[in-house]
Amino acid sequence: MRVPPPRPPVIRIANGTLYRHHPNGTHSHPNPPLFTNLSFELPSSGTPRNWCVVGPSLSGKTTFLQILRGQHLCFPPTARSFPYLATEFVPNRLRAPTSAIQYVGFDSGNAALGVAASQYLSARYESRREDTDFSLRDFLLGNMDFNSIRLPGEEGTDQKLLERVVVDLRLETLLDLPVAFLSNGQGRRARIARALLTSPEVLLLDEPFMGLDPPTVASLSPMLRSLADKASPRLVLGARPQDPLPEWITHLVYLRTDCQVGAMGEKDAVLKGLRMYVRGVWEGGLVEDEHLPVRALGEMGRTLTEKGIEGDGLSEEIVNGAAGDGRDQQAAEPSATKGDPLVEMSGCAVKYGDKVVLGGWSEENDGKKLDGLHWTIRQGERWGVFGPNGSGKTTIVSLLCSDHPQTYSLPIKLFGRSRLPEIGSGELPLTFWDIQSRIGHSSPEIHQYMPRRLTVRQVLESAWADTFLSKPTLDDFAAGQVDATLQWFAHELNPDFSSTEAAAAGGKSLEWATEYMFGELSFSAQRILLFLRAIIKHPEIVVLDEAFSGMDEAVRDKCMLWLAHGEAKTYTSGFSKSGSGKHSPMEASIVESSASQSGNVRVTGLSEKQALICISHIKEEVPDCVREWICLPEANTGLPARFGRLDGPLRTDSKRWREIWAVGRQQ
Known part of the structure; x- marks a missing residue:
């Protein structure tokens, strides 16, 4: 044959x-x-x-x-x-x-x-x-x-x-x-x-x-x-x-x-080789390759199965019994004292004709029947918003930011005031521009509409403008905040960043920020820039909708630390040593930065007067400071939204994550 x-x-x-x-x-x-010298082959037959x-x-x-x-x-x-x-x-x-x-x-x-x-x-x-x-x-x-x-010969879609x-x-x-x-x-x-x-x-x-x-x-x-x-x-x-x-x-x-x-x-051979490399650096026998950072490999190797996520990654045998990675220090424990209401929703239901996309439920509270979404956000609160795709999370963000036309007709107060004139109050209604100036917002929608021709600096400065393309109004202090942020994230935002050139220039040259456009950055760098734009002006409400998606672990943690402490804190460089004398690549201690030591901090972290609202489907992408949560039901089920409070960071305890999603296995 x-x-x-x-x-x-x-x-x-x-x-x-x-x-x-x-x-x-x-x-x-x-x-x-x-x-350079790339070789790769994808076979057409065989296994x-x-x-x-x-x-x-x-x-x-x-x-x-x-x-x-x-x-x-x-x-x-x-x-x-x-x-x-x-x-x-x-x-x-x-x-x-x-x-x-x-x-x-x-x-x-x-x-x-x-x-x-x-x-x-x-x-x-x-x-x-x-x-x-x-x-x-x-x-x-x-x-x-x-x-x-x-065209002739073209076939339609297979039904x-x-x-x-x-x-x-x-x-x-x-x-x-x-x-x-x-x-x-x-x-x-x-x-x-x-x-x-x-x-x-x-x-x-x-x-x-x-x-x-x-x-x-x-x-x-x-x-x-x-x-x-x-x-x-x-x-x-x-x-x-x-x-x-x-x-x-x-x-x-x-x-x-x-x-x-x-x-x-x-796969098994590659993971085995990377595991040997991580262990070699951990044992102190190998010098870490600057282009193969060990910390980025910490969670690699976990497996997505039909039963959920299994395994702890390459670092499993390394971090067992170690002191940890220091990330619990990213954010101080949220203050128990809450301030004035910033957002008050008193029975909101968003409909398109007969289709209800948010708030299509009723629930009992103290013997009273309440229809729609009832939710209050106060100064100093750190909220997580969760729920299946299509449950209304993006709609909630549009109501908060006043992008949604139905904001005018729904029972919503922002910063203690309504979007419509209140009889007898003597106060003018909030305008769209008032609201936009007091809310920082990063989301896939913002990513979609951000003009690609804006430079890196212009994207950050647009936080002080009415629209993406209008002229921003910055004083000297605000300009200093922009410079400090660009310097801090030069490695992530500058496509041609060179540590050698940065050291020679004293890390102060920011010409690249006016030369590179938003559309020339990588997807990860674009997400970082939009995250920084949302928080740089210290708005009263910070909305982070999937803000950390597309970032690797090290970059995400750097952004989390910036959110919590601004310039005041940084990670130690290099490795610390455990009691056994081994190098611990997973122990990334957080220390006071040189800017803090010199009293020259221009950008600080979240204050007790600010509220944070975070939307994510991954627990590691939820800031450690988040304590309050709301989980929206799947659309058209009639089930009410569920509320709760966390006793610690989501990232460190899968039980908290499962409680939010009401599932019996790890996701």
Whole structure:
């Protein structure tokens, strides 16, 4: 019996060097190689290889996935090829890599759903619909072009595939909604569904579980596994080191912070090598590679299974019995004394026609029947807002920030005043601009609408402006706060940061902040910048909606420390030693900064007069200071919102997390 010859690989990169721009061209910014001497191969047949590309912030995960699709320049050009796509096994419509290899990333918000980026923030909540407000069904079927003409040979969407994908991704009840109405998590599921409906040869998913609630993650991972097992399509994921790896992942690429491959191969072999490296540094026999930070590897290696997240990562045997990582010191215990009410919701229910999206419940309180959402936020309180995707978390934020048109008609008071004139009060109603000036807000929606042409400095300074593009009003103190923040986060925000050059310049040169635009930053750096913009002016209310998603553990913890203490505290550099004399890479002590020692702190952390509202689906991304919480029910269940109070940080106790989500197993 004749054995058929092996099929060529779908993607083959053999010792290629990749550039963003042509290396011989003239460019306004430096153009270093993205990856040097890169080799990678994705087979088209045989046992499926399910790859995951893992790396900390600024390591090039997204760039790596884009390279697999044919983006960026490869030298020599023949080093990258897609031989399988030229075979008879692939239909004509999938011969081009951009068609056969679909990429789903989450750095462009609803713009990828056909929602115009020129819309203003509150447009998604308005009842009037435009001709371009396509439904989710239209988006999935590709019916988003006027007078569209199907080319000869093009086939329509497979109806059975559509039905299966819609069910698997829990989109059945959303099909007739305009895509502008979708929540952040719903929009991400919709983009994955649309990519699957094109029946690609390869599907690149950049952090597919980011921003999804635990129940959705639990249902999405098995669905992806079924695709991976059949290699239809072949899957390549992108993930941060702290993200749990789906158990069906077979191969890993671990990227260094200098955009080089640190390790590549079978998952178990890569994890074993990284574990030996971590232990070698821990034992003191190895010197830590500055481009392979040990702290970023602490939580890597946890597994996402059908029963939840299992394992403690590479640091399990290291941190057992150790002193800990010092992160409990990120925030002082919240004050028990609460101030005046900042937000008062007295029975809010948001409806679009007959559809109730928030507050569609009744409950008994002291013998009284209360309809809708009743919630008060006071000065000094630190709230966590939780709930499934589509439960109304983003709607709550829109009410707080007064972006939602129904804010005028609902029983809401902000800063003790109503949006409408109150008879006999003698006070003028709050204006939209009054409210915006007193609230700091970071969210995927802000990320979507932030103009990409603003410079890094302009994004921060826009915290003192009425709109993103209007001229800010800064005094000398505010300008000093901007400078201090840029200096503190230069490593994370400056694409060309060099510790050597920074030391030579005394760390004071900030020219890069006026040269680089927001759109030129990595997704992680953009999230950091929006987080800093939300808190830099010390607003009365800080709203952080998935503000830390897309950041690796080390960068996230740095932002958390800044939120709590500003310039006053910092992490110690290097390693401390335990009683046994071993180096402890996990013990990152928090100490007084040089700015605090010199009495030159310009940016402080949260004050007792400020309120914090944090929305997240990951307990590690909830600041340690959060104590009060509200968990919204799944839409249209009629169940009321649940309230509670934590006795400590969420990050350090899974029982607290399970109590909020009312589940019996770890999520």
